[in-house]
Amino acid sequence: MGPDQALYVVATPIGNLADMVPRAVEVLQCADLVAAEDTRHSQRLFSHFDIDTPLVAYHDHSDDQRTARIIERLEAGETVALISDAGTPLISDPGYRLVREARNRGIRVVPVPGACAFVAALSAAGLPSDRFTFEGFLPAKSGARARTLEQLAGEERTMVFYEAPHRVADTLDAMAEAFGEHREAVIARELTKAFETFHMAPLAELAAWVRADSNQQRGEIVLMVRGAERKAGATLDDESQRVMKLLMAELPPKRAAAVAAEITGVNKKVLYNWGLEQK
Ligand code: SAM
Numbered sequence: 001m002g003p004d005q006a007l008y009v010v011a012t013p014i015g016n017l018a019d020m021v022p023r024a025v026e027v028l029q030c031a032d033l034v035a036a037e038d039t040r041h042s043q044r045l046f047s048h049f050d051i052d053t054p055l056v057a058y059h060d061h062s063d064d065q066r067t068a069r070i071i072e073r074l075e076a077g078e079t080v081a082l083i084s085d086a087g088t089p090l091i092s093d094p095g096y097r098l099v100r101e102a103r104n105r106g107i108r109v110v111p112v113p114g115a116c117a118f119v120a121a122l123s124a125a126g127l128p129s130d131r132f133t134f135e136g137f138l139p140a141k142s143g144a145r146a147r148t149l150e151q152l153a154g155e156e157r158t159m160v161f162y163e164a165p166h167r168v169a170d171t172l173d174a175m176a177e178a179f180g181e182h183r184e185a186v187i188a189r190e191l192t193k194a195f196e197t198f199h200m201a202p203l204a205e206l207a208a209w210v211r212a213d214s215n216q217q218r219g220e221i222v223l224m225v226r227g228a229e230r231k232a233g234a235t236l237d238d239e240s241q242r243v244m245k246l247l248m249a250e251l252p253p254k255r256a257a258a259v260a261a262e263i264t265g266v267n268k269k270v271l272y273n274w275g276l277e278q279k
Pocket of ligand 1: 086087088091093116162163164188190193221
């Protein structure tokens with residue numbers, strides 16, 4: 001029996017074909033249609049797993065008509081699977097418009113999870129992973145990249161980036177400039193493939209290490225950077241700070257903290273300590 005009628009969002013391997021999950025093979029074999037980022041690229045995956053389901057090209061620049069035709073087939077009761085060249089669709093890959101349109105029309109959308117480069121990288125990097133931010137690709141132009149990095153300088157969560165090999169050395173230099181040369185970072189390269197590499201070092205050292213070895217400027221790359229050290233006082237959100245400032249102009253800190261706690265719901269002691277730090 002084939003999969004139930006729906007749009008299936010199917011992850012495919014990021015290098016090692018043995019990472020293809022059995023459910024993904026089954027869904028792709030049984031679907032009526034597979035929408036793929038690059039049909040020629042996906043043909044290789046299909047040959048390997050004996051899949052002969054018809055393929056159509058789909059990317060986010062596809063015209064509305066192409067999205068509409070896929071939606072029509074879903075509404076006619078067909079099963080469609082969406083794949084990208086590698087990894088999980090919609091993660092720095094096409095699919096958002098199709099998924100959004102399917103959901104708007106009440107069509108069931110089912111994920112078939114599997115490989116994703118940033119999850120694999122983070123899971124083995126040795127940087128804090130309890131909270132992180134996935135930034136995808138940085139802007140290609142150096143000015144825009146520097147501005148984006150500047151905005152991230154105070155980010156306290158581990159930051160995860162995708163980067164093209166010919167830009168990795170320049171990006172690491174720009175990160176050292178924006179975040180400080182001592183900030184710890186990890187490069188994860190060619191995950192699940194023959195030359196899989198992880199290397200952790202402070203940003204300036206990591207940039208020099210990558211520059212000194214052209215092999216590190218090849219293949220597919222995830223960069224991860226430790227978040228900024230937490231600053232005293234940074235624990236209070238902007239609105240609570242505003243309320244505390246207004247109240248402290250009129251009341252002693254203890255009373256200001258008590259009233260602010262009523263207004264904001266933030267713990268009285270946290271507000272009081274913040275108030276004392278402002279003196
Ligand atoms: N959708 C994919 C995913 O789930 O990870 C990402 C697609 S994005 C267009 C391609 C980027 O992902 C590459 O430039 C690289 O930054 C990262 N990537 C993909 N495969 C990788 C691998 N095997 N090792 C390291 N990074 C990889």
